[in-house]
Amino acid sequence: MKKKTASSVSKAPxxxxxxxxxxxxxxxxxxxxxxxxxxLKNGLKLLILEKHFVPTVSFTMIFKVGNVDGEQGKTGLAxxxxxxxxxxxxxxxxxxxEKEKPALDRxxxxxxxxxxxxxxxxxxxxxxxxxxxxxxxxxxxxxALVVKDEYLKIYTTLGESGMNAMTSTDYTGYVVSLxxxxxxxxxxxxxxxxxxxxxxxxxxxxxxxxxxxxxxxxEPGRVMWETLSANAFTTHPYRNPTIGWMEDIKRLTRxxxxxxxxxxxxxxxxxxxxxxDVEPAEVVSLAEKYFGDWKGRPLPERAYPAEPPQKxxxxxxxxxxAQPALRIGFHNPGMGHPDIYAIVMACExxxxxxxxxxxxxxxxxxxxxxxxxxxxxxxxxxxxxxTVIAAAPKAPHTAEELDAALMAxxxxxxxxxxxxxxxxxxxxxxxxEMIKQLESNSGLGMNLAQNEQLMxxxxxxxxxxxxLRKVRPEEISMAAAKYFTRGNRTVVFLKEPR
Numbered sequence: 031m032k033k034k035t036a037s038s039v040s041k042a043p044x045x046x047x048x049x050x051x052x053x054x055x056x057x058x059x060x061x062x063x064x065x066x067x068x069x070l071k072n073g074l075k076l077l078i079l080e081k082h083f084v085p086t087v088s089f090t091m092i093f094k095v096g097n098v099d100g101e102q103g104k105t106g107l108a109x110x111x112x113x114x115x116x117x118x119x120x121x122x123x124x125x126x127x128e129k130e131k132p133a134l135d136r137x138x139x140x141x142x143x144x145x146x147x148x149x150x151x152x153x154x155x156x157x158x159x160x161x162x163x164x165x166x167x168x169x170x171x172x173x174a175l176v177v178k179d180e181y182l183k184i185y186t187t188l189g190e191s192g193m194n195a196m197t198s199t200d201y202t203g204y205v206v207s208l209x210x211x212x213x214x215x216x217x218x219x220x221x222x223x224x225x226x227x228x229x230x231x232x233x234x235x236x237x238x239x240x241x242x243x244x245x246x247x248x249e250p251g252r253v254m255w256e257t258l259s260a261n262a263f264t265t266h267p268y269r270n271p272t273i274g275w276m277e278d279i280k281r282l283t284r285x286x287x288x289x290x291x292x293x294x295x296x297x298x299x300x301x302x303x304x305x306x307d308v309e310p311a312e313v314v315s316l317a318e319k320y321f322g323d324w325k326g327r328p329l330p331e332r333a334y335p336a337e338p339p340q341k342x343x344x345x346x347x348x349x350x351x352a353q354p355a356l357r358i359g360f361h362n363p364g365m366g367h368p369d370i371y372a373i374v375m376a377c378e379x380x381x382x383x384x385x386x387x388x389x390x391x392x393x394x395x396x397x398x399x400x401x402x403x404x405x406x407x408x409x410x411x412x413x414x415x416x417t418v419i420a421a422a423p424k425a426p427h428t429a430e431e432l433d434a435a436l437m438a439x440x441x442x443x444x445x446x447x448x449x450x451x452x453x454x455x456x457x458x459x460x461x462x463e464m465i466k467q468l469e470s471n472s473g474l475g476m477n478l479a480q481n482e483q484l485m486x487x488x489x490x491x492x493x494x495x496x497x498l499r500k501v502r503p504e505e506i507s508m509a510a511a512k513y514f515t516r517g518n519r520t521v522v523f524l525k526e527p528r
Contacts, residue, residue, distance in 0.1 A: 073298025087306030106274015364414035372509035447503035
């Protein structure tokens with residue numbers, strides 16, 4: 031994922047000059063938006079930005095939990111739980127939770143018996159048939175107590191736009207936009223969701239994810255990204271795909287998901303960004319009312335094993351009936367390391383638009399590539415990751431020919447620092463992107479919440495841009511020479527089967 035950065039915005043766009051609610055702080059530096067920050071006693075962080083241009087408001091709730099936090103052998107749990115978070119609560123999607131809970135417990139008992147038999151050394155076909163029938167019967171009984179799609183119907187009635195959720199390696203997020211007069215309704219619904227979630231229809235949803243996993247195995251792009259991560263990382267959990275490995279997914283239980291929910295879906299592991307036609311004092315008051323009794327808990331230890339230095343080039347060939355392509359991953363030191371600014375600038379010199387070197391020289395100039403791009407940090411930003419080059423050759427050229435040309439371009443950058451014109455263009459583009467982002471409530475909310483929760487400061491992208499402006503041309507060449515080496519790279523080739 032390309033790291034978005036930008037330099038300072040010259041003037042705060044909205045809400046400036048207003049007093050912050052009691053106990054909150056407001057950003058007054060005109061280099062940044064006038065965001066109001068407030069933290070509940072339970073640890074939930076609120077970021078509020080008034081934008082009174084249209085009567086809408088966007089909500090973004092980010093939890094610092096992604097696939098990287100999954101227990102080994104239970105990969106994909108973060109993604110599966112994201113699906114379950116739309117299944118309702120004790121009062122939403124239920125025809126009566128007192129009757130439903132015993133039925134759900136019977137489903138879980140039947141499912142665990144089936145999973146245990148499937149995982150045994152010699153599963154008995156007759157026993158499997160009996161256990162599957164028992165699970166189907168228990169699910170049918172529980173289904174009779176479910177009010178289908180009530181959660182979605184409520185939001186549709188409220189006038190939702192863009193309701194979605196996403197799971198990444200690093201985080202899980204929940205987003206929606208509503209008319210601004212629905213502020214309290216959102217507080218009621220979402221506080222209930224994260225305090226009283228009920229994981230009904232778990233095994234049916236797990237089957238949906240398993241089918242998604244199967245479909246992904248037929249997508250060449252996904253196969254290449256997964257192969258790159260699985261081979262570039264040997265010990266760090268960044269090696270696991272966000273959707274999870276199939277053998278893990280099919281053994282996940284509702285009990286596993288409930289434990290995951292208890293561990294990570296706590297207020298002290300979340301940031302809520304509210305951007306739009308709101309008054310900060312009202313947002314704070316309603317958050318205290320509806321989220322204030324959400325219990326915080328100590329988070330699990332997250333001391334994941336550090337990835338050891340790569341000592342030799344890794345080359346993986348994937349036979350696949352598709353357009354040839356390649357991915358090259360170089361280990362980088364992480365977003366908290368001072369070298370990352372030069373690495374980001376190196377990526378932009380190589381692939382920033384049609385004036386980037388890859389496009390100018392390999393796509394347009396020599397007609398070697400259909401496309402070629404460099405991405406500073408994949409698959410995440412919380413830990414040291416990979417800087418990736420993704421490209422596809424243009425027939426009749428091969429992926430190996432393109433690989434050689436890409437490495438030659440890198441070699442030139444290693445020896446010859448970029449021009450000041452190249453750097454100014456990149457920095458100006460980032461500043462324009464950051465200013466443009468202020469126009470979108472939902473986009474800005476996502477930016478604020480992600481940066482606060484993952485990087486520790488909602489101003490992170492603005493500050494990152496300030497650091498980019500300090501990077502000297504020779505530092506970019508030095509970073510390319512230090513990190514973009516054959517001994518530090520893993521390359522995946524997608525080729526037609528022979």
